Amino acid sequence: DAMVIQNPRYQVTQFGKPVTLSCSQTLNHNVMYWYQQKSSQAPKLLFHYYDKDFNNEADTPDNFQSRRPNTSFCFLDIRSPGLGDAAMYLCATAGTENSPLHFGNGTRLTVT
């Protein structure tokens, strides 16, 4: 049974059209992460939540926002997607800061 679920698996959006990616977890983990991964590159951390505390990476563009309304759900909002935002977006959870990451299947975003 999937424990970290990302929807949708594939998302196509138009240039400049806002898009929201979702992530849910049944692990009751405190920490949730969003990563962006482009082809042949390592996952790049965008931000993470420890419970309700939000931690933004310094180089994450303002175009990317996140919401975590409760323990189970986390959303990634891309306000005005550009062609360069096409990537795989990975959500991950962890029980504590020192725990391994559990990844969802990812959402592959295409920007047309």
Next chain:
Amino acid sequence: RKEVEQDPGPFNVPEGATVAFNCTYSNSASQSFFWYRQDCRKEPKLLMSVYSSGNEDGRFTAQLNRASQYISLLIRDSKLSDSATYLCVVNEMAYNNDMRFGAGTRLTVKP
């Protein structure tokens, strides 16, 4: 300097070979270390955590060298199914507990 660096690869080895990857990290306060495996167009999956005393899981051995600030992964008796990208992950405790990935090392095991 990147916070987490890995051998660039790619590594192309025959079946049965032993192959080793290294990963260096810049923050001496880092507390947690992991190796992940990622298949093409899939999410990363945890291969093993890396403990201070070193740890082994079947054909896989992970080691941590705090003095030199690197972790290593050794794969013995390589199988075709070991072909994947191997990513090291370091918890940057000093930076809001960020989990940072190395760039990954591509391994191809050939018959």
